[in-house]
Amino acid sequence: MIIRVVLALVLSAPPVMTPAAAPSVPCPVPVPAHTSCGFLEVPERRDTPGRTVEVGYAVHLSTAPDRKPDPVVYMSGGPGSASMQLIGFLSQMFPDRDVVTVEQRGSRYSQPSLACPETAQALLGQLRQPRADVADAARRCRERLGEQGVDLRGYTTKEIAADVVALRGRLGYGPWNLFGVSYSTRVMMDVAAADPGGVRSVLLDSYLPAGIAWYDDAGRNLTDTMALLGVREPFEAMVARLNRTPALVPVLDPLAGREFTARMSGDDVAAILAEALHEAEVAAVVPAMVNALAAAGHDELLRPLADAVGEGLTSHEFGLYHAVQCQDEVPFNTFGGQGTRLFTMKADKAVCDAWKLPGSASPAVTSGTATTVNATTTVNATATANATATANATATVKAPVYVLGGQYDPTTPPRTSGPAAESLPDGRFQQFAGLSHAVFLSSACARRRMAAFLADPAHQALAGCPPPQLQPGGLHVTAAPYQISRSPWLAAPLALFALASLIQLVTAALKGRALSAFGGLTGVAFTGLLAQSVLTLANRNETALAVGIPDLMVPYSAIAAISAILTAAALLHDRRWPQIAATVISGGFLVWWFTWVL
Numbered sequence: 001m002i003i004r005v006v007l008a009l010v011l012s013a014p015p016v017m018t019p020a021a022a023p024s025v026p027c028p029v030p031v032p033a034h035t036s037c038g039f040l041e042v043p044e045r046r047d048t049p050g051r052t053v054e055v056g057y058a059v060h061l062s063t064a065p066d067r068k069p070d071p072v073v074y075m076s077g078g079p080g081s082a083s084m085q086l087i088g089f090l091s092q093m094f095p096d097r098d099v100v101t102v103e104q105r106g107s108r109y110s111q112p113s114l115a116c117p118e119t120a121q122a123l124l125g126q127l128r129q130p131r132a133d134v135a136d137a138a139r140r141c142r143e144r145l146g147e148q149g150v151d152l153r154g155y156t157t158k159e160i161a162a163d164v165v166a167l168r169g170r171l172g173y174g175p176w177n178l179f180g181v182s183y184s185t186r187v188m189m190d191v192a193a194a195d196p197g198g199v200r201s202v203l204l205d206s207y208l209p210a211g212i213a214w215y216d217d218a219g220r221n222l223t224d225t226m227a228l229l230g231v232r233e234p235f236e237a238m239v240a241r242l243n244r245t246p247a248l249v250p251v252l253d254p255l256a257g258r259e260f261t262a263r264m265s266g267d268d269v270a271a272i273l274a275e276a277l278h279e280a281e282v283a284a285v286v287p288a289m290v291n292a293l294a295a296a297g298h299d300e301l302l303r304p305l306a307d308a309v310g311e312g313l314t315s316h317e318f319g320l321y322h323a324v325q326c327q328d329e330v331p332f333n334t335f336g337g338q339g340t341r342l343f344t345m346k347a348d349k350a351v352c353d354a355w356k357l358p359g360s361a362s363p364a365v366t367s368g369t370a371t372t373v374n375a376t377t378t379v380n381a382t383a384t385a386n387a388t389a390t391a392n393a394t395a396t397v398k399a400p401v402y403v404l405g406g407q408y409d410p411t412t413p414p415r416t417s418g419p420a421a422e423s424l425p426d427g428r429f430q431q432f433a434g435l436s437h438a439v440f441l442s443s444a445c446a447r448r449r450m451a452a453f454l455a456d457p458a459h460q461a462l463a464g465c466p467p468p469q470l471q472p473g474g475l476h477v478t479a480a481p482y483q484i485s486r487s488p489w490l491a492a493p494l495a496l497f498a499l500a501s502l503i504q505l506v507t508a509a510l511k512g513r514a515l516s517a518f519g520g521l522t523g524v525a526f527t528g529l530l531a532q533s534v535l536t537l538a539n540r541n542e543t544a545l546a547v548g549i550p551d552l553m554v555p556y557s558a559i560a561a562i563s564a565i566l567t568a569a570a571l572l573h574d575r576r577w578p579q580i581a582a583t584v585i586s587g588g589f590l591v592w593w594f595t596w597v598l
Helices: 002-012 084-093 117-127 134-147 157-171 183-194 214-228 232-244 266-276 280-294 299-312 318-328 337-341 343-355 369-394 414-422 444-455 480-486 488-511 514-546 553-571 577-597
Strands: 035-043 052-060 072-075 099-102 176-181 199-205 247-253 258-264 401-406 427-432 475-477 548-550
Touching (some): 035 084, 035 157, 072 084, 072 157, 072 183, 084 099, 084 444, 099 157, 117 134, 117 247, 117 318, 117 343, 134 318, 134 343, 157 318, 183 199, 199 444, 214 232, 214 343, 214 414, 232 280, 258 266, 266 299, 266 337, 299 480, 318 343, 401 444, 414 427, 488 514, 488 553, 488 577, 514 553, 553 577
Parallel strands (some): 072 099, 072 176, 176 199, 401 427
Antiparallel strands (some): 052 099, 247 258, 475 548
């Protein structure tokens, strides 16, 4: 009887495609159960067969009773970002489908990995004096990769897209759902055009349409975002002030493992903010930060921004990043306008000029009027040709496409991603208020909308999402919380004050010394209010603690002062060492609180 029931269930269930057996390798990152990893061997250059490379991937098999036959294949952006570490997150996002994460060729979990520590160090060196020579570092990196047999001409968007198409065939899946974010949205659009029969639907988060002059737009995109946040004028005042008098900021160099003093101009801060604004939590606190930096006296707030530069250098494989940018992006930009003030943009141009990859030589723009016009005309013509070719390619993308964009995204703003999405044959666009780059990482509501789209791509209505509760409320600007997070011992005065207040409260209450007990009670009340306020802020937006503390703590400081006064008054009646110690600790805490924290 049981056997007949099982057979009936098997015969009545819809067929489910499973990935073809493939040699598995140990996964380089923690992965959930039912996940295997492997490499796909592909030509390094399909136009010149010979040398091969290995593209890393991971496959998570869904165990849901209603498992769908069409998996989701995901790739991170960059170029040069890894994908595999998100497979657990994605398997929870799409529990009823297999999830495949595919690495970009040349990224961290592919072989070879095009790491370029020379260039990464030179990028951080843009904050040093004298500034590092990015072009020289790029030449040294290319020479080293060349000695390993790497041909950078094989690392392009078209080749990466062809790898995704080849992986579907290798795993044996039928039509699947493409999921790209930021740079990889271009990859997935190329995949959809090259393999239309293998694509059921396309999810594009923070869409970067081909044909957009991304470098030329960078300055405007940043300024527009500041305007949306309501701080365009303070932002411009901050940039002007720091350009006149650059700030000296201690920075941790993660590559060398030591600190150095960075010299940060206003343009440097603008470049760093353009990257930092990818996080919705950062966008929510930028108004408070920019307003504080617009006036002199709060340059200590630059420390978390400067540290973010170093941390960002470990998130990409810069050999791959520049190989793609130099062949697929840099040639279609004039490098004029506001974008030229951002040191990240200038560094990319310097790398590409040094590498001289095919198509990467931008026309020279000089001070001569005729030369400038000719150069601009040439680049505009190239960009137009590229945009036309892109339009022809994307016109063949017949699968339903759902594009998500964040309101405050300074890299792929809705201004460009929205019209590009709506121009697709079956494209739809949705903007998410209060969010920035990579919407799916910040919003559970957006993730539900994406899963609903996959359930019925042809007819899914786009329901809205409420903006996230990330606004920090009133902030008193101070760098103390961030410095304490880096060096916890700096909070020793607070810990001593809290402990001394508690001991004073208990011992004085037991001995019937009312004045001393009230001094301890008010000290405990203050530390409790401080802890509650900080935890509430951290739960709402942890990044806000890099800018300040809740402004309610300023009036609450009177409670700490009352505690110190009562404790000192109790000393008149009790001159023994415990009371002396409590008085000294409370007085020292007040000095620390009012001079360093506030």
